[in-house]
Amino acid sequence: MRFDGILFDLDGTLWDSCLSVAESWRSTLRTRYNAQHLPSIEDIQSIMGLPASEVARRLFTGYGAPAQEVCSTCMRDECRYLAQHGGVLYPGVPEMLASLAEQAPLFIVSNCQDGYIQSFLTWSALGGLFQDFECEGRTGCSKAENIRLVIQRNSLHSPVYVGDTALDEASAAAAGCPFVHAAYGFGSAVAPLASIHTPGGLPAVLNAL
Numbered sequence: 001m002r003f004d005g006i007l008f009d010l011d012g013t014l015w016d017s018c019l020s021v022a023e024s025w026r027s028t029l030r031t032r033y034n035a036q037h038l039p040s041i042e043d044i045q046s047i048m049g050l051p052a053s054e055v056a057r058r059l060f061t062g063y064g065a066p067a068q069e070v071c072s073t074c075m076r077d078e079c080r081y082l083a084q085h086g087g088v089l090y091p092g093v094p095e096m097l098a099s100l101a102e103q104a105p106l107f108i109v110s111n112c113q114d115g116y117i118q119s120f121l122t123w124s125a126l127g128g129l130f131q132d133f134e135c136e137g138r139t140g141c142s143k144a145e146n147i148r149l150v151i152q153r154n155s156l157h158s159p160v161y162v163g164d165t166a167l168d169e170a171s172a173a174a175a176g177c178p179f180v181h182a183a184y185g186f187g188s189a190v191a192p193l194a195s196i197h198t199p200g201g202l203p204a205v206l207n208a209l
Contacts, residue, residue, distance in 0.1 A: 001103045001207050005156035007147060007177070009163030010110040010120060011048040012185030014097075014199075017087030017120075018044045024081035025074045032073060033063045048186050049165050051111050051136050072113075079115035086123035090184065092200035097129045099203045105131040105154065109146045109161070113137035143167065144174035151175065160209075162202065166190060180205065 008014055022044050029035035039059050047055045056071035063070045100106060106129055108117050114137035121127035132154055134146040141149065151159050161172035164185025169192060172179035180202070181192035189195070194205045 002209065003104055003158050003160045003206060005105050005107060005151070005154060005159040006100055006206070007107045007109050007150060007159055007161045009049070009161070009165075009168050009182070009185075010108055010112065010117060012164035012187065013090075013162060013168075013182045014093050014108075015087045015089045015120065015124070017082060018048070020082055020085050020087050021078055023085075024078040027081075028074045028077045029063065029070075033065065033070065035063055037062070045186060049111050049167055051142075052113055075113040076115070079113065079119045082116070082119035083122045087120075089124060090199050092198060094124075094126060096199045096202050097126060100206070101129045103203075103207075107131060107150050107154070108133040109135070109143060109150055111136045111143050111167075142174075143171035147171060147175035147177055151177070160193070160206065162196075178209075 011017060018041055022039065022041050026038045029038055043059055047058055052071055052075065056067040060067040060070040097106060108130055110117060112135045114135060117133045117135055132150055134150050139146055139149065147161060159177050160180060161177045162180045162182060164182040165187030166189060169179045169189045178193045181189035181195040183195045183197050194209060196202050196205055
């Protein structure tokens, strides 16, 4: 394999947490804000991968408190919920990660709040396969900047980024990183280096590039 590091997006690439996020947010909005209007699964799918400020603007206005405050409260409760209840791992993800970890170090870069990646790693028991991770909630930086941070921090010279949306593709390009599209996820890509239709197809694709 010519890549010395494999960076992954999380939502739509390694797992789908939409149902669990919906359950957590609905509980928080009902109990803390006495809300009647609650986000749908489709609402949550539409904001996956977006920074928290945009999530707040789109989904958390009209609850009697500043949107960013409501969003932060929901996301804080969400991390605790996900660490216990998890989401849905895409089929073949554990086996794919175990195979690739024998060939190159693995990383996660996501536009999520601090605590979200940790919840995924705790619930999935896959933390031992990853060397490092970064997110907007820890750094306040864009996904492209966080990709660069992980590359620099781990002295990578030939990394690749795997994600499912056009934002992932653009962020990888801005960081100077080749992009492989997880076409089974939430979004589309314009001109990826390659595409995969199941997680299990990634090792063969990376080894062929």
